[in-house]
Amino acid sequence: MTTAGSRTRKGEQTKARIVEAALELFRESGYDDTTMRAVAQNAGVSLGNAYYYFKSKEHLLHAYYARIHAAHAEAAAPALENESDLHKRLLGVLKTKLEVIEPFHRFSGLLFRTAADPKSPLNPFHEDSAPARQEGTQLFARVLEGSRVKIPKDIAQKVPHLLWVYSMGIVLFWLHDDSKDRARTHALVEQSSELVVKMIKMLSNPLLRPLRKSALKLLNEIDV
Amino acid sequence: MTTAGSRTRKGEQTKARIVEAALELFRESGYDDTTMRAVAQNAGVSLGNAYYYFKSKEHLLHAYYARIHAAHAEAAAPALENESDLHKRLLGVLKTKLEVIEPFHRFSGLLFRTAADPKSPLNPFHEDSAPARQEGTQLFARVLEGSRVKIPKDIAQKVPHLLWVYSMGIVLFWLHDDSKDRARTHALVEQSSELVVKMIKMLSNPLLRPLRKSALKLLNEIDV
DNA sequence: ACTATTATTTGAACGCGTTCAATTTCTGGA
DNA sequence: TCCAGAAATTGAACGCGTTCAAATAATAGT
Numbered sequence: 001m002t003t004a005g006s007r008t009r010k011g012e013q014t015k016a017r018i019v020e021a022a023l024e025l026f027r028e029s030g031y032d033d034t035t036m037r038a039v040a041q042n043a044g045v046s047l048g049n050a051y052y053y054f055k056s057k058e059h060l061l062h063a064y065y066a067r068i069h070a071a072h073a074e075a076a077a078p079a080l081e082n083e084s085d086l087h088k089r090l091l092g093v094l095k096t097k098l099e100v101i102e103p104f105h106r107f108s109g110l111l112f113r114t115a116a117d118p119k120s121p122l123n124p125f126h127e128d129s130a131p132a133r134q135e136g137t138q139l140f141a142r143v144l145e146g147s148r149v150k151i152p153k154d155i156a157q158k159v160p161h162l163l164w165v166y167s168m169g170i171v172l173f174w175l176h177d178d179s180k181d182r183a184r185t186h187a188l189v190e191q192s193s194e195l196v197v198k199m200i201k202m203l204s205n206p207l208l209r210p211l212r213k214s215a216l217k218l219l220n221e222i223d224v
Numbered sequence: 225m226t227t228a229g230s231r232t233r234k235g236e237q238t239k240a241r242i243v244e245a246a247l248e249l250f251r252e253s254g255y256d257d258t259t260m261r262a263v264a265q266n267a268g269v270s271l272g273n274a275y276y277y278f279k280s281k282e283h284l285l286h287a288y289y290a291r292i293h294a295a296h297a298e299a300a301a302p303a304l305e306n307e308s309d310l311h312k313r314l315l316g317v318l319k320t321k322l323e324v325i326e327p328f329h330r331f332s333g334l335l336f337r338t339a340a341d342p343k344s345p346l347n348p349f350h351e352d353s354a355p356a357r358q359e360g361t362q363l364f365a366r367v368l369e370g371s372r373v374k375i376p377k378d379i380a381q382k383v384p385h386l387l388w389v390y391s392m393g394i395v396l397f398w399l400h401d402d403s404k405d406r407a408r409t410h411a412l413v414e415q416s417s418e419l420v421v422k423m424i425k426m427l428s429n430p431l432l433r434p435l436r437k438s439a440l441k442l443l444n445e446i447d448v
Numbered sequence: 449a450c451t452a453t454t455a456t457t458t459g460a461a462c463g464c465g466t467t468c469a470a471t472t473t474c475t476g477g478a
Numbered sequence: 479t480c481c482a483g484a485a486a487t488t489g490a491a492c493g494c495g496t497t498c499a500a501a502t503a504a505t506a507g508t
Contacts, residue, residue, distance in 0.1 A: 010474075011486065036465060046488045048468080053486095057465065173446075184446045191442040198435065211422060218415035222397075222408045234504075235456065260495060270458045272498080277456095281495065 015053045018043045022060040027103070031061070064104070069132060072100045076139065086147035087197040090163070093143055094170060094189045098182065101171070105182070136164040149197075152204055155212060158219055159200070165224075166196060239277045242267045246284045247291070255285065289356055296324045297363060310371035311421040314387070317367055318394060318413045322406065325395070329406070360388040373421075376428050379436060382443055383424065389448075390420060 021043035025034040036057055040050045054060050079092025140163035144151065151159055170192075174185045203212055245266035249258040260281055264274045278284050303316025364387035368375065375383055394413060401409045427436055 009485080014486080035463080037463090047466090048489065049487050051466065055466095179447075187445040188442070191438065191445065195435070195438055195442065198438070211419070214415065214419055214422070218412070218419065221411040221415060233455080238456080259493080261493090271496090272459065273457050275496065 011053070014043075014045060014049070018045060018050055018053055019060065023064060026061075026064065068101060068104060069135070072097055073135070073139070075100050080142060080146055084146060084148055086144070086149045086200070087194060089143045089147055090193045090197060091190065093139065094167060094193060095186075097167065097170070098174065098185060098189065101174070102182065105174070133164070136167070137161045140164050140167070149201060150204060151200065152212065155203065155216055158216070158224075161224065162219075163196070166192075235277070238267075238269060238273070242269060242274055242277055243284065243287045247288060250285070250288060286356075292324060292328070293356060293359060296321055297359070299324055300363065304366060304370055308370060308372050310368070310373045310424070311418055313367045313371055314417045314421060315414065317363065318391065318417060319410075321391065321394070322398065322409060322413065325398070326406070329398070357388070360391070361385045364388050364391070373425060374428060375424065376436065379427065379440055382440070382448070385448065387420070390416075 018039065022034070022039045025038055025042060028034075036050055037047055039060070040047045043050070075096040076093045079096055080089055083089050083092065137160045141160035143163070144160060170185070170189060173188055174182065177185045179185075202208060242263065246258070246263045249262055249266060252258075260274055261271055263284070264271045267274070299320040300317045303320060304313055307313050307316065361384045365384035367387070368384060394409065394416075397412055398406065398409045403409075426432060
Protein backbone atom coordinates (compact mmCIF):
# COMPACT_ATOMS: atom_id res chain seq x y z
CA MET A 1 0.00 0.00 0.00
CA THR A 2 0.98 3.60 -0.46
CA THR A 3 1.43 6.06 2.37
CA ALA A 4 -1.74 7.42 3.89
CA GLY A 5 -1.45 10.95 2.54
CA SER A 6 -0.05 10.28 -0.93
CA ARG A 7 -2.87 9.93 -3.44
CA THR A 8 -0.72 8.49 -6.20
CA ARG A 9 1.74 5.70 -6.23
CA LYS A 10 4.60 6.22 -8.55
CA GLY A 11 2.90 4.07 -11.15
CA GLU A 12 0.05 6.49 -11.67
CA GLN A 13 2.46 9.17 -12.74
CA THR A 14 4.01 6.80 -15.21
CA LYS A 15 0.58 5.85 -16.45
CA ALA A 16 -0.32 9.50 -16.93
CA ARG A 17 2.90 10.08 -18.80
CA ILE A 18 2.09 7.21 -21.14
CA VAL A 19 -1.41 8.50 -21.81
CA GLU A 20 -0.16 11.98 -22.59
CA ALA A 21 2.51 10.62 -24.89
CA ALA A 22 -0.07 8.49 -26.67
CA LEU A 23 -2.60 11.28 -27.11
CA GLU A 24 0.06 13.57 -28.49
CA LEU A 25 1.17 11.01 -31.02
CA PHE A 26 -2.38 10.08 -31.95
CA ARG A 27 -3.18 13.75 -32.53
CA GLU A 28 -0.03 14.11 -34.57
CA SER A 29 0.03 11.01 -36.71
CA GLY A 30 -3.25 9.21 -36.23
CA TYR A 31 -3.91 5.92 -34.58
CA ASP A 32 -2.58 3.47 -37.13
CA ASP A 33 0.68 5.30 -37.67
CA THR A 34 1.37 5.58 -33.97
CA THR A 35 3.30 2.59 -32.72
CA MET A 36 3.42 1.32 -29.18
CA ARG A 37 7.17 1.59 -29.39
CA ALA A 38 6.90 5.28 -30.22
CA VAL A 39 4.45 5.83 -27.38
CA ALA A 40 6.80 4.13 -24.96
CA GLN A 41 9.79 6.08 -26.17
CA ASN A 42 7.86 9.34 -26.09
CA ALA A 43 6.92 8.61 -22.49
CA GLY A 44 10.49 7.71 -21.62
CA VAL A 45 9.50 4.19 -20.79
CA SER A 46 10.17 0.71 -22.09
CA LEU A 47 7.82 -1.03 -24.48
CA GLY A 48 6.88 -3.69 -21.98
CA ASN A 49 6.12 -1.07 -19.39
CA ALA A 50 3.43 0.48 -21.54
CA TYR A 51 1.74 -2.89 -21.58
CA TYR A 52 2.00 -3.09 -17.83
CA TYR A 53 -0.39 -0.17 -17.64
CA PHE A 54 -2.50 -0.69 -20.76
CA LYS A 55 -3.67 -4.08 -21.84
CA SER A 56 -3.62 -3.07 -25.49
CA LYS A 57 -3.18 -0.19 -27.85
CA GLU A 58 -6.90 0.34 -28.03
CA HIS A 59 -7.14 0.70 -24.29
CA LEU A 60 -5.06 3.82 -24.60
CA LEU A 61 -7.97 5.51 -26.32
CA HIS A 62 -10.38 5.37 -23.41
CA ALA A 63 -8.96 8.65 -22.23
CA TYR A 64 -9.70 10.15 -25.58
CA TYR A 65 -13.31 9.13 -25.54
CA ALA A 66 -13.83 10.79 -22.23
CA ARG A 67 -12.35 14.01 -23.56
CA ILE A 68 -14.54 14.05 -26.63
CA HIS A 69 -17.63 13.57 -24.55
CA ALA A 70 -16.84 16.33 -22.12
CA ALA A 71 -15.87 18.71 -24.88
CA HIS A 72 -19.16 18.28 -26.71
CA ALA A 73 -21.30 18.78 -23.64
CA GLU A 74 -19.48 22.02 -22.98
CA ALA A 75 -19.48 23.22 -26.57
CA ALA A 76 -23.18 22.57 -27.04
CA ALA A 77 -24.34 24.56 -24.03
CA PRO A 78 -24.25 28.05 -25.63
CA ALA A 79 -26.33 26.84 -28.55
CA LEU A 80 -29.16 26.05 -26.14
CA GLU A 81 -28.93 29.16 -24.04
CA ASN A 82 -31.08 31.73 -25.80
CA GLU A 83 -32.89 29.85 -28.51
CA SER A 84 -36.38 28.44 -28.56
CA ASP A 85 -36.67 27.31 -32.18
CA LEU A 86 -36.45 23.54 -32.17
CA HIS A 87 -34.68 23.28 -35.49
CA LYS A 88 -32.05 25.80 -34.51
CA ARG A 89 -31.52 24.08 -31.19
CA LEU A 90 -31.12 20.68 -32.78
CA LEU A 91 -28.91 22.05 -35.49
CA GLY A 92 -26.74 23.82 -32.93
CA VAL A 93 -26.15 20.66 -30.98
CA LEU A 94 -25.37 18.62 -34.06
CA LYS A 95 -23.05 21.22 -35.55
CA THR A 96 -21.06 21.55 -32.36
CA LYS A 97 -20.85 17.80 -32.30
CA LEU A 98 -19.28 17.82 -35.75
CA GLU A 99 -16.90 20.57 -34.72
CA VAL A 100 -15.82 18.73 -31.63
CA ILE A 101 -15.23 15.42 -33.31
CA GLU A 102 -13.63 16.76 -36.48
CA PRO A 103 -10.05 16.46 -35.20
CA PHE A 104 -10.71 12.81 -34.54
CA HIS A 105 -11.82 11.89 -38.00
CA ARG A 106 -8.49 10.26 -38.67
CA PHE A 107 -9.26 7.81 -35.90
CA SER A 108 -12.45 6.80 -37.57
CA GLY A 109 -11.16 3.37 -38.34
CA LEU A 110 -10.58 2.56 -34.75
CA LEU A 111 -13.54 4.48 -33.45
CA PHE A 112 -15.99 2.63 -35.51
CA ARG A 113 -14.23 -0.67 -35.26
CA THR A 114 -14.56 -0.63 -31.52
CA ALA A 115 -17.92 1.06 -31.68
CA ALA A 116 -19.27 -1.68 -33.87
CA ASP A 117 -17.86 -4.56 -31.91
CA PRO A 118 -20.78 -5.77 -29.82
CA LYS A 119 -18.39 -6.95 -27.15
CA SER A 120 -16.42 -3.73 -26.89
CA PRO A 121 -17.18 -1.60 -23.83
CA LEU A 122 -16.75 1.38 -26.14
CA ASN A 123 -19.76 0.35 -28.12
CA PRO A 124 -22.46 2.98 -27.62
CA PHE A 125 -25.07 0.25 -27.31
CA HIS A 126 -23.08 -1.76 -24.86
CA GLU A 127 -24.11 -2.07 -21.23
CA ASP A 128 -21.00 -0.31 -20.07
CA SER A 129 -21.90 2.67 -22.20
CA ALA A 130 -25.18 3.23 -20.39
CA PRO A 131 -23.95 6.42 -18.73
CA ALA A 132 -22.74 7.94 -21.99
CA ARG A 133 -25.96 6.86 -23.66
CA GLN A 134 -28.01 8.41 -20.92
CA GLU A 135 -26.07 11.64 -21.05
CA GLY A 136 -26.57 11.82 -24.78
CA THR A 137 -30.28 11.17 -24.41
CA GLN A 138 -30.56 13.81 -21.74
CA LEU A 139 -28.87 16.31 -23.97
CA PHE A 140 -31.55 15.80 -26.59
CA ALA A 141 -34.25 15.90 -23.94
CA ARG A 142 -32.95 19.34 -23.11
CA VAL A 143 -33.04 20.25 -26.78
CA LEU A 144 -36.74 19.41 -26.84
CA GLU A 145 -37.64 20.94 -23.51
CA GLY A 146 -36.20 24.30 -24.36
CA SER A 147 -38.32 24.55 -27.49
CA ARG A 148 -42.02 25.32 -27.73
CA VAL A 149 -42.85 22.23 -29.75
CA LYS A 150 -45.47 19.94 -28.26
CA ILE A 151 -44.78 16.21 -28.37
CA PRO A 152 -47.67 13.74 -28.15
CA LYS A 153 -47.67 12.20 -24.72
CA ASP A 154 -47.58 8.59 -25.82
CA ILE A 155 -44.24 8.94 -27.56
CA ALA A 156 -42.79 11.80 -25.56
CA GLN A 157 -40.67 9.47 -23.53
CA LYS A 158 -39.09 7.87 -26.58
CA VAL A 159 -38.21 10.87 -28.67
CA PRO A 160 -35.07 12.02 -26.88
CA HIS A 161 -33.54 8.59 -27.14
CA LEU A 162 -34.53 8.37 -30.79
CA LEU A 163 -32.83 11.68 -31.40
CA TRP A 164 -29.71 10.31 -29.79
CA VAL A 165 -29.84 7.28 -32.08
CA TYR A 166 -30.34 9.68 -34.97
CA SER A 167 -27.21 11.55 -33.91
CA MET A 168 -25.33 8.26 -33.81
CA GLY A 169 -26.43 7.75 -37.39
CA ILE A 170 -24.99 11.15 -38.26
CA VAL A 171 -21.71 10.15 -36.69
CA LEU A 172 -21.76 6.90 -38.63
CA PHE A 173 -22.19 8.84 -41.86
CA TRP A 174 -19.48 11.26 -40.83
CA LEU A 175 -17.09 8.39 -40.28
CA HIS A 176 -17.39 7.48 -43.92
CA ASP A 177 -17.38 11.02 -45.22
CA ASP A 178 -14.20 11.99 -47.00
CA SER A 179 -15.64 15.00 -48.80
CA LYS A 180 -13.86 18.33 -48.50
CA ASP A 181 -14.58 20.04 -45.19
CA ARG A 182 -16.97 17.20 -44.49
CA ALA A 183 -19.41 18.95 -46.78
CA ARG A 184 -21.66 15.96 -47.23
CA THR A 185 -22.14 15.46 -43.53
CA HIS A 186 -22.91 19.12 -43.05
CA ALA A 187 -25.50 18.92 -45.80
CA LEU A 188 -26.92 15.84 -44.14
CA VAL A 189 -27.12 17.53 -40.76
CA GLU A 190 -28.74 20.68 -42.05
CA GLN A 191 -31.35 18.98 -44.13
CA SER A 192 -32.07 15.90 -42.11
CA SER A 193 -32.51 17.98 -38.97
CA GLU A 194 -35.07 20.02 -40.82
CA LEU A 195 -36.83 16.84 -41.85
CA VAL A 196 -36.70 15.47 -38.35
CA VAL A 197 -38.23 18.61 -36.92
CA LYS A 198 -40.94 18.53 -39.58
CA MET A 199 -41.74 14.98 -38.67
CA ILE A 200 -41.80 15.72 -34.98
CA LYS A 201 -44.25 18.53 -35.61
CA MET A 202 -46.32 16.29 -37.83
CA LEU A 203 -46.56 13.62 -35.19
CA SER A 204 -49.39 15.44 -33.44
CA ASN A 205 -51.49 15.19 -36.56
CA PRO A 206 -54.42 12.85 -35.84
CA LEU A 207 -54.02 11.35 -39.29
CA LEU A 208 -50.72 9.91 -38.27
CA ARG A 209 -51.95 8.37 -35.07
CA PRO A 210 -51.91 4.81 -36.46
CA LEU A 211 -48.38 5.27 -37.69
CA ARG A 212 -47.39 6.63 -34.31
CA LYS A 213 -48.95 3.66 -32.57
CA SER A 214 -47.18 1.19 -34.85
CA ALA A 215 -43.89 2.86 -34.21
CA LEU A 216 -44.50 2.84 -30.49
CA LYS A 217 -45.36 -0.82 -30.50
CA LEU A 218 -42.17 -1.54 -32.43
CA LEU A 219 -40.03 0.40 -30.01
CA ASN A 220 -41.54 -1.42 -27.06
CA GLU A 221 -41.12 -4.83 -28.55
CA ILE A 222 -37.50 -4.43 -29.46
CA ASP A 223 -36.89 -2.93 -26.06
CA VAL A 224 -35.31 0.32 -27.14
CA MET B 225 -3.38 -13.27 -73.42
CA THR B 226 -4.48 -16.83 -72.90
CA THR B 227 -5.19 -19.31 -75.67
CA ALA B 228 -8.45 -18.81 -77.50
CA GLY B 229 -10.28 -21.83 -76.10
CA SER B 230 -8.97 -21.95 -72.54
CA ARG B 231 -11.16 -19.92 -70.23
CA THR B 232 -8.75 -19.94 -67.32
CA ARG B 233 -5.10 -19.16 -67.13
CA LYS B 234 -3.21 -21.20 -64.67
CA GLY B 235 -3.39 -18.45 -62.12
CA GLU B 236 -7.11 -18.67 -61.75
CA GLN B 237 -6.85 -22.23 -60.58
CA THR B 238 -4.29 -21.21 -58.01
CA LYS B 239 -6.50 -18.37 -56.93
CA ALA B 240 -9.43 -20.72 -56.52
CA ARG B 241 -7.31 -23.09 -54.50
CA ILE B 242 -6.35 -20.28 -52.15
CA VAL B 243 -9.94 -19.18 -51.68
CA GLU B 244 -11.06 -22.69 -50.88
CA ALA B 245 -8.28 -23.14 -48.38
CA ALA B 246 -9.15 -19.85 -46.73
CA LEU B 247 -12.86 -20.53 -46.49
CA GLU B 248 -12.25 -23.91 -44.99
CA LEU B 249 -9.99 -22.47 -42.34
CA PHE B 250 -12.32 -19.55 -41.63
CA ARG B 251 -15.20 -21.93 -41.15
CA GLU B 252 -13.08 -24.11 -38.92
CA SER B 253 -11.28 -21.62 -36.72
CA GLY B 254 -12.73 -18.21 -37.41
CA TYR B 255 -11.08 -15.23 -39.01
CA ASP B 256 -8.61 -14.10 -36.37
CA ASP B 257 -7.25 -17.55 -35.70
CA THR B 258 -6.64 -18.27 -39.36
CA THR B 259 -3.20 -17.13 -40.46
CA MET B 260 -2.15 -16.27 -43.97
CA ARG B 261 0.64 -18.78 -43.58
CA ALA B 262 -1.87 -21.49 -42.80
CA VAL B 263 -3.97 -20.48 -45.78
CA ALA B 264 -0.96 -20.62 -48.06
CA GLN B 265 0.17 -23.97 -46.73
CA ASN B 266 -3.35 -25.37 -46.94
CA ALA B 267 -3.47 -24.29 -50.57
CA GLY B 268 -0.04 -25.76 -51.29
CA VAL B 269 1.36 -22.37 -52.14
CA SER B 270 3.94 -19.99 -50.78
CA LEU B 271 3.00 -17.16 -48.49
CA GLY B 272 3.96 -14.48 -50.97
CA ASN B 273 1.93 -16.16 -53.65
CA ALA B 274 -1.24 -15.74 -51.63
CA TYR B 275 -0.56 -12.02 -51.62
CA TYR B 276 -0.08 -12.05 -55.36
CA TYR B 277 -3.73 -12.96 -55.70
CA PHE B 278 -5.21 -11.24 -52.67
CA LYS B 279 -4.13 -7.81 -51.64
CA SER B 280 -4.80 -8.57 -47.99
CA LYS B 281 -6.27 -11.07 -45.61
CA GLU B 282 -9.47 -9.12 -45.54
CA HIS B 283 -9.79 -9.39 -49.28
CA LEU B 284 -10.05 -13.11 -48.80
CA LEU B 285 -13.23 -12.51 -46.86
CA HIS B 286 -14.93 -11.00 -49.86
CA ALA B 287 -15.27 -14.52 -51.09
CA TYR B 288 -17.00 -15.37 -47.86
CA TYR B 289 -19.34 -12.44 -48.30
CA ALA B 290 -20.05 -13.40 -51.85
CA ARG B 291 -21.11 -16.85 -50.70
CA ILE B 292 -23.36 -15.48 -48.02
CA HIS B 293 -24.98 -13.19 -50.51
CA ALA B 294 -25.37 -15.96 -53.06
CA ALA B 295 -26.93 -18.17 -50.42
CA HIS B 296 -29.28 -15.37 -49.51
CA ALA B 297 -30.24 -14.61 -53.08
CA GLU B 298 -31.05 -18.27 -53.57
CA ALA B 299 -32.91 -18.61 -50.29
CA ALA B 300 -34.92 -15.47 -50.96
CA ALA B 301 -36.01 -16.45 -54.45
CA PRO B 302 -39.00 -18.58 -53.38
CA ALA B 303 -40.30 -15.74 -51.27
CA LEU B 304 -40.47 -13.58 -54.38
CA GLU B 305 -41.86 -16.19 -56.71
CA ASN B 306 -45.60 -16.10 -56.21
CA GLU B 307 -46.18 -13.12 -54.04
CA SER B 308 -47.25 -9.63 -54.99
CA ASP B 309 -47.85 -8.12 -51.59
CA LEU B 310 -44.99 -5.74 -50.94
CA HIS B 311 -44.87 -6.28 -47.23
CA LYS B 312 -44.75 -10.03 -47.58
CA ARG B 313 -42.06 -9.78 -50.22
CA LEU B 314 -39.91 -7.50 -48.11
CA LEU B 315 -40.48 -9.58 -45.02
CA GLY B 316 -39.58 -12.73 -46.88
CA VAL B 317 -36.30 -11.31 -48.06
CA LEU B 318 -35.37 -10.00 -44.63
CA LYS B 319 -36.32 -13.19 -42.83
CA THR B 320 -34.30 -15.37 -45.15
CA LYS B 321 -31.42 -12.97 -44.64
CA LEU B 322 -31.59 -13.57 -40.90
CA GLU B 323 -31.71 -17.29 -41.48
CA VAL B 324 -28.73 -17.27 -43.79
CA ILE B 325 -26.50 -15.19 -41.56
CA GLU B 326 -27.51 -16.80 -38.27
CA PRO B 327 -24.67 -19.38 -38.31
CA PHE B 328 -22.20 -16.51 -38.46
CA HIS B 329 -23.47 -14.68 -35.44
CA ARG B 330 -20.93 -16.27 -33.17
CA PHE B 331 -18.16 -14.97 -35.39
CA SER B 332 -19.73 -11.56 -35.59
CA GLY B 333 -17.38 -10.00 -33.13
CA LEU B 334 -14.39 -11.12 -35.10
CA LEU B 335 -15.80 -10.94 -38.56
CA PHE B 336 -17.84 -7.79 -38.53
CA ARG B 337 -15.60 -5.78 -36.34
CA THR B 338 -13.20 -5.43 -39.21
CA ALA B 339 -16.08 -5.01 -41.59
CA ALA B 340 -17.15 -1.91 -39.73
CA ASP B 341 -13.88 -0.12 -40.28
CA PRO B 342 -14.41 2.51 -42.98
CA LYS B 343 -10.97 1.70 -44.32
CA SER B 344 -11.61 -2.01 -44.43
CA PRO B 345 -12.39 -3.46 -47.84
CA LEU B 346 -15.03 -5.51 -46.06
CA ASN B 347 -17.00 -2.48 -45.11
CA PRO B 348 -20.23 -2.49 -47.09
CA PHE B 349 -19.78 1.20 -47.84
CA HIS B 350 -16.22 0.80 -49.02
CA GLU B 351 -15.25 1.19 -52.66
CA ASP B 352 -14.18 -2.41 -52.89
CA SER B 353 -17.64 -3.49 -51.83
CA ALA B 354 -19.35 -1.78 -54.73
CA PRO B 355 -20.33 -5.07 -56.38
CA ALA B 356 -21.88 -6.46 -53.21
CA ARG B 357 -23.65 -3.18 -52.65
CA GLN B 358 -25.02 -3.17 -56.15
CA GLU B 359 -26.24 -6.72 -55.93
CA GLY B 360 -27.95 -5.98 -52.67
CA THR B 361 -29.63 -2.95 -54.16
CA GLN B 362 -30.76 -4.98 -57.13
CA LEU B 363 -32.34 -7.53 -54.86
CA PHE B 364 -34.50 -4.86 -53.30
CA ALA B 365 -35.29 -3.43 -56.72
CA ARG B 366 -36.70 -6.86 -57.52
CA VAL B 367 -38.68 -6.82 -54.29
CA LEU B 368 -40.33 -3.60 -55.41
CA GLU B 369 -40.83 -4.55 -59.05
CA GLY B 370 -42.69 -7.71 -58.24
CA SER B 371 -45.21 -5.87 -56.11
CA ARG B 372 -48.13 -3.75 -57.26
CA VAL B 373 -47.09 -0.71 -55.29
CA LYS B 374 -46.51 2.41 -57.32
CA ILE B 375 -43.48 4.48 -56.44
CA PRO B 376 -43.46 8.16 -57.35
CA LYS B 377 -41.15 8.65 -60.28
CA ASP B 378 -38.97 11.29 -58.68
CA ILE B 379 -37.77 8.99 -55.93
CA ALA B 380 -38.17 5.65 -57.64
CA GLN B 381 -34.51 5.46 -58.42
CA LYS B 382 -33.48 5.96 -54.80
CA VAL B 383 -35.79 3.58 -53.00
CA PRO B 384 -34.03 0.27 -53.70
CA HIS B 385 -30.75 1.59 -52.38
CA LEU B 386 -32.47 3.02 -49.34
CA LEU B 387 -34.01 -0.36 -48.67
CA TRP B 388 -30.57 -1.90 -48.86
CA VAL B 389 -29.26 0.63 -46.34
CA TYR B 390 -32.27 -0.22 -44.19
CA SER B 391 -31.34 -3.89 -44.38
CA MET B 392 -27.79 -3.02 -43.34
CA GLY B 393 -29.30 -1.33 -40.31
CA ILE B 394 -31.15 -4.54 -39.53
CA VAL B 395 -27.89 -6.44 -39.71
CA LEU B 396 -26.22 -3.91 -37.44
CA PHE B 397 -29.02 -4.42 -34.91
CA TRP B 398 -28.71 -8.18 -35.31
CA LEU B 399 -25.03 -7.99 -34.52
CA HIS B 400 -25.86 -6.59 -31.11
CA ASP B 401 -28.80 -8.84 -30.48
CA ASP B 402 -28.16 -11.53 -27.90
CA SER B 403 -31.80 -12.24 -27.16
CA LYS B 404 -32.97 -15.83 -27.34
CA ASP B 405 -33.51 -16.98 -30.91
CA ARG B 406 -32.69 -13.43 -31.94
CA ALA B 407 -36.23 -12.53 -30.91
CA ARG B 408 -35.64 -8.78 -30.81
CA THR B 409 -34.30 -8.69 -34.34
CA HIS B 410 -37.23 -10.71 -35.59
CA ALA B 411 -39.61 -8.29 -33.90
CA LEU B 412 -37.71 -5.43 -35.46
CA VAL B 413 -37.88 -6.97 -38.90
CA GLU B 414 -41.56 -7.76 -38.74
CA GLN B 415 -42.68 -4.40 -37.49
CA SER B 416 -40.22 -2.09 -39.15
CA SER B 417 -40.88 -3.70 -42.50
CA GLU B 418 -44.57 -2.97 -41.99
CA LEU B 419 -43.72 0.62 -41.20
CA VAL B 420 -41.45 0.91 -44.18
CA VAL B 421 -44.13 -0.38 -46.50
CA LYS B 422 -46.66 2.01 -45.00
CA MET B 423 -44.31 4.88 -45.61
CA ILE B 424 -43.60 3.81 -49.15
CA LYS B 425 -47.32 3.69 -49.85
CA MET B 426 -47.79 7.05 -48.23
CA LEU B 427 -45.16 8.63 -50.39
CA SER B 428 -47.55 9.00 -53.31
CA ASN B 429 -49.86 11.12 -51.23
CA PRO B 430 -49.85 14.65 -52.68
CA LEU B 431 -49.84 16.04 -49.16
CA LEU B 432 -46.39 14.64 -48.65
CA ARG B 433 -44.93 16.01 -51.83
CA PRO B 434 -42.96 18.73 -50.02
CA LEU B 435 -41.55 16.18 -47.63
CA ARG B 436 -40.65 13.97 -50.56
CA LYS B 437 -38.93 16.83 -52.31
CA SER B 438 -36.96 17.72 -49.21
CA ALA B 439 -35.85 14.15 -48.80
CA LEU B 440 -34.88 13.95 -52.44
CA LYS B 441 -32.88 17.14 -52.22
CA LEU B 442 -31.14 15.75 -49.18
CA LEU B 443 -30.28 12.50 -50.90
CA ASN B 444 -28.88 14.33 -53.89
CA GLU B 445 -26.80 16.71 -51.84
CA ILE B 446 -25.20 14.01 -49.76
CA ASP B 447 -24.65 12.01 -52.90
CA VAL B 448 -26.34 8.79 -51.89
C1' DA C 449 13.31 -22.97 -82.10
C1' DC C 450 14.68 -18.66 -80.06
C1' DT C 451 13.84 -14.66 -77.62
C1' DA C 452 11.63 -10.84 -75.28
C1' DT C 453 7.95 -10.05 -72.47
C1' DT C 454 4.77 -11.01 -69.17
C1' DA C 455 2.73 -13.90 -65.46
C1' DT C 456 3.58 -16.49 -61.57
C1' DT C 457 6.04 -18.06 -57.52
C1' DT C 458 9.30 -17.91 -53.87
C1' DG C 459 11.20 -17.07 -49.23
C1' DA C 460 13.56 -13.87 -46.65
C1' DA C 461 12.85 -9.66 -44.33
C1' DC C 462 10.35 -5.80 -42.00
C1' DG C 463 7.67 -3.60 -38.55
C1' DC C 464 4.05 -4.30 -35.89
C1' DG C 465 1.26 -5.57 -31.36
C1' DT C 466 1.82 -8.43 -27.74
C1' DT C 467 3.86 -11.64 -24.14
C1' DC C 468 6.95 -12.99 -20.58
C1' DA C 469 10.73 -14.39 -17.63
C1' DA C 470 13.96 -11.86 -15.42
C1' DT C 471 15.50 -7.78 -13.01
C1' DT C 472 15.29 -3.63 -10.45
C1' DT C 473 12.92 -0.45 -7.43
C1' DC C 474 9.79 0.54 -3.91
C1' DT C 475 7.39 -0.19 0.57
C1' DG C 476 5.82 -1.50 5.08
C1' DG C 477 6.70 -4.14 9.13
C1' DA C 478 10.23 -6.33 12.50
C1' DT D 479 18.19 -0.59 9.66
C1' DC D 480 17.11 -4.51 7.26
C1' DC D 481 14.43 -7.63 4.64
C1' DA D 482 10.58 -10.07 2.33
C1' DG D 483 7.17 -9.33 -0.72
C1' DA D 484 4.85 -6.34 -3.96
C1' DA D 485 5.12 -3.06 -7.66
C1' DA D 486 7.37 -1.43 -11.51
C1' DT D 487 10.45 -1.92 -15.37
C1' DT D 488 13.14 -4.06 -18.83
C1' DG D 489 14.30 -5.99 -23.43
C1' DA D 490 14.35 -10.03 -25.92
C1' DA D 491 11.33 -12.97 -28.34
C1' DC D 492 7.10 -14.58 -30.78
C1' DG D 493 3.79 -14.78 -34.38
C1' DC D 494 1.44 -12.07 -37.20
C1' DG D 495 0.23 -9.43 -41.84
C1' DT D 496 2.58 -7.52 -45.36
C1' DT D 497 6.32 -6.25 -48.83
C1' DC D 498 9.77 -7.06 -52.18
C1' DA D 499 13.70 -8.20 -55.02
C1' DA D 500 14.81 -12.07 -57.24
C1' DA D 501 13.90 -16.50 -59.58
C1' DT D 502 11.16 -19.33 -62.43
C1' DA D 503 7.45 -20.59 -65.71
C1' DA D 504 4.33 -19.49 -69.42
C1' DT D 505 3.38 -17.05 -73.55
C1' DA D 506 3.55 -14.46 -77.99
C1' DG D 507 6.13 -12.72 -81.88
C1' DT D 508 9.61 -13.82 -85.27
